[in-house]
Amino acid sequence: MACGSLPFARNRMEHAAIFGWALLWFAFWGVVGGVITPQIYARKDLEISQASFGGAVIGAALGPFSLLPLWIATPKIDNRMIGVAGALVVGIFITAFALADPDNLCVANGEFVISQLANGIVIGIIYGLMALGLTLIFSILGVVSFAHGEFYMIGGMVTYFMTAEWLPGAPPIVGILASCVVTFSIGYIFERIFLRPLGSGQIERPGEYAILVTFGLAFFLQYFTQALASANPVKAQRFFPFPRTEIPLDSGSLLRTTPGNITILDTISIPNPRFTAALLALIMLAALLWFLYHTWTGKALRAVSQDRQAAAVAGINPNSMNTLAFSLGAMLAGLSGASLVQVFSWLPQVGIPAAARSFVIIVLGGMGSLPGAFLGGLVVGIVEAAGTGCVPDATRAAAYIPAYGMVILTLVLLLKPTGLFGREL
Amino acid sequence: MSRAVLYRVAGLVAVVILLALPLASAELDGLGPLVFNSYFMHLAITAFFYAILASSWSLLAGYAGQFSFGHMAFMAIGGYTTGLIGKFIRFTTAPTELCADIPLPGNWWLVILNARRVGTIDETCIDMAKTQTLPSGALIIFPPVWASIAMGLVMGATFGLLVGWLVLRLRSAYLALFTIGFSEILRAALSAEIPITEGQSGLELLPLFPSGINLFGQTFSDTSKIPPYYAMLLLFLLVMLLMTWLASSRFGLFIRAIREDEEAAAALGVNIVRYKVLVFVITSALAAAAGALQAHYIGIITPNILIILQMSLVIAMAVIGGLENIYAASVGALVITFALELLRTNIAIGPIRIDMSLWRLVFFGLLLMLTLRFQRNGLLFPLLERLNRAGIAEETVAMRDASN
Structure with missing residues (x-):
């Protein structure tokens, strides 16, 4: 989007021209590759499903030097080729940025880069957990829940109010469990009343109905929470303050912790709340995977997502799986909210950017793909961290955090609408 | 009366009411007891x-x-x-020479103003042009x-x-x-x-x-x-x-x-x-x-x-x-x-x-x-x-x- 590129356009870069020309190079050869390659492949009667996307990536990588051989030899474009070309594009992008702005912290300071990367991965894990809930709902109900951000918001709110207002001094785990129960129940009730008729044919054009009714739920939940909890920002205490340790005990340590921070190898510094949140998210993820792959119910869920009719024939009730998937998805959003309420300050409106980010992630990962959602979460986390850390104008960089995700979304929609692991549309 | 005619009449009545509604506004002293x-x-x-x-x-x-x-x-x-x-955007009868001027036919100029910085006292180029470059009597009009x-x-x-x-x-x-x-x-x-x-x-x-x-x-x-x-x-x-x-x-x-x-x-x-x-x-x-x-x-x-x-x-x-x-x-x-x-x-x-x-x-x-x-x-x-x-x-x- 034009708006998305604004932070790059006006900044204090030293040799902005280098970076500008690199972007122009990508855009020009990307378009040339994306448009001409499918025509050449079609003329030779070859498979063209990957040609547009592959051509664009290969064109952006080395321009005419890679496109001409491609057009002459017309090899089968496989994922490895696209992967190599994609890595080249990222490499050239980073080199161009480094040449253009040698004094930038992202270029000059290696420790900053590693730290920023680690923070991106840590926050990406939590984004991934939230998006996982959305993709779980999509894979089983075929519905994109527009109320996902509100479950995230409610998860955080319940955790905060439980540990800080209603039961002051309660251990955080009580708050987290309460948020699970609340979001699961809201998801359950909503699914039973409003989404159950989807499968029964009572409702014309179920897709449209689902979009609107979940959007209505989001509207309702947001103002319901605001009416109950007021619009003042709240923030929970950090859940588990670290003990003050150093491993090994002399200086130059491998691992040093203070109550608010953890430092690994003296370079990677991660604030405590983020670290705990990511750890929680990883535990949830492990539990979810165990549930999906090792219990009967989890296997039934996956069966329904693969083939509804066949699962029903095998004795699985698809309707109850719908309910379970929706409530579980809502609970996952609630959990990521519960683990992030100690990181960010919490308002009834926090759900909207979080939901928008989850949409980006599931489209990037491929709608309905569980590994895709997790990987997409990591990518978005890293891109946001890089965006906030590397864009020269810091205040602007912070204001445009949601825009980085949208740039990804636009590129994915242009180049590969099925996402990384998506099924064909 | 067929239904299509009924709808048209109903629509027409609604339009007439909406058109006549300002007559009852307080600015025009209202219509009898009805004052909006x-x-x-x-x-x-x-x-x-x-x-x-x-x-x-x-x-x-x-x-x-x-x-x-x-x-x-x-x-x-x-x-x-x-x-x-x-x-x-402004239209002027003389070039400002401080803003971006685009000449138009008929001795008019389309002037694009600069974006002001925030937080400092900073005049737009048209304000400066008024006192410095524009001849007196030059018109500046809004689009x-x-x-x-x-x-x-x-x-x-x-x-x-x-x-x-x-x-x-x-x-x-x-x-x-x-x-x-x-x-x-x-x-x-x-x-x-x-x-x-x-x-x-x-x-x-x-x-x-x-x-x-x-x-x-x-x-x-x-x-x-x-x-x-x-x-x-x-x-x-x-x-x-x-x-x-x-x-x-x-x-x-x-x-x-x-x-x-x-x-x-x-x-x-x-x-x-x-x-x-x-x-x-x-x-x-x-x-x-x-x-x-x-x-x-x-x-x-x-x-x-x-x-x-x-x-x-x-x-x-x-x-x-x-x-x-x-x-x-x-x-x-x-x-x-x-x-x-x-x-x-x-x-x-x-x-x-x-x-x-x-x-x-x-x-x-x-x-x-x-x-x-x-x-x-x-x-x-x-x-x-x-x-x-x-x-x-x-x-x-x-x-x-x-x-x-």
Whole structure:
């Protein structure tokens, strides 16, 4: 989007021209590759499903030097080729940025880069957990829940109010469990009343109905929470303050912790709340995977997502799986909210950017793909961290955090609408 | 009297009432006991504004089945386009030499002003030019309001074309996903680019009729509510006429066919992408026009018009009125705009004070969900149905009698 590129356009870069020309190079050869390659492949009667996307990536990588051989030899474009070309594009992008702005912290300071990367991965894990809930709902109900951000918001709110207002001094785990129960129940009730008729044919054009009714739920939940909890920002205490340790005990340590921070190898510094949140998210993820792959119910869920009719024939009730998937998805959003309420300050409106980010992630990962959602979460986390850390104008960089995700979304929609692991549309 | 004639007569009566309504405003001393104060007139203008948005959204969502959550974004594009034109563009009779001057035929210059820095005392180039380079007696005029509103409409259509072309080739959920993000980004950009858009403090606009206007032999000042009332009503009626014509033409048939079954429509030769993009562009342009007009009427535009609440309200209006009927959607918008204002009063039950400014929104959220679930075609639908079926029983009896 034009708006998305604004932070790059006006900044204090030293040799902005280098970076500008690199972007122009990508855009020009990307378009040339994306448009001409499918025509050449079609003329030779070859498979063209990957040609547009592959051509664009290969064109952006080395321009005419890679496109001409491609057009002459017309090899089968496989994922490895696209992967190599994609890595080249990222490499050239980073080199161009480094040449253009040698004094930038992202270029000059290696420790900053590693730290920023680690923070991106840590926050990406939590984004991934939230998006996982959305993709779980999509894979089983075929519905994109527009109320996902509100479950995230409610998860955080319940955790905060439980540990800080209603039961002051309660251990955080009580708050987290309460948020699970609340979001699961809201998801359950909503699914039973409003989404159950989807499968029964009572409702014309179920897709449209689902979009609107979940959007209505989001509207309702947001103002319901605001009416109950007021619009003042709240923030929970950090859940588990670290003990003050150093491993090994002399200086130059491998691992040093203070109550608010953890430092690994003296370079990677991660604030405590983020670290705990990511750890929680990883535990949830492990539990979810165990549930999906090792219990009967989890296997039934996956069966329904693969083939509804066949699962029903095998004795699985698809309707109850719908309910379970929706409530579980809502609970996952609630959990990521519960683990992030100690990181960010919490308002009834926090759900909207979080939901928008989850949409980006599931489209990037491929709608309905569980590994895709997790990987997409990591990518978005890293891109946001890089965006906030590397864009020269810091205040602007912070204001445009949601825009980085949208740039990804636009590129994915242009180049590969099925996402990384998506099924064909 | 046949039903079609009945509807036309009812519509005509409604239009006449709306046209005559300002006669009862306090500015014109009211009609006997009926006096509408300027607050009521303001509500009426806002109601027309929302009616344009809700009915154009219902054309997009209810007729064509394309669910965009970015309707307010296009509205904001219209408003900000006209606002930025008013802020940055002037016409002069002599070159300023300090701003970017573009010569026009007839010894006029189009002048593009510079963006001011924030927080320092910093004159625009036109202010400096007035004292330094411009000869005395040189005219500096603002671009005409109607032209910048028209530019707002064009920008709305252009952005609609870009977004539509990008997303409408895909399944409908993608449009909803993308537009929600698009409007969030636009909001972030409008709030962050303070030197251009003034950010949260808002961009000020010229009033709709900067030097007042003479209507029916009476002069109205630029703060009068009556000329904006007629301007918004006129836009509303034009939009409704255009959409009625569209919905009843082949175009309307095509977009409804696409909504029902894309594959079948494509197989019968409807170019589905072209029609989807076209309806998206048209409705975006209409929203942008409404936004531009409303921005000039209010006199200031802030990024807060883009919060999701605004979009939710438009959706609630369209759905509660009746999503699959542009008239029902606009009636829903008119009624709900007034209802929202009436429900604003806080209630105190004993010691408990209920903040209605929030609970009314909760109520409308719930009503939106329940309407969708149990009365899909809107709360006006039973009424319309009854009107449509009125007289059918008598006709049947008459036919039976005749055959006996």
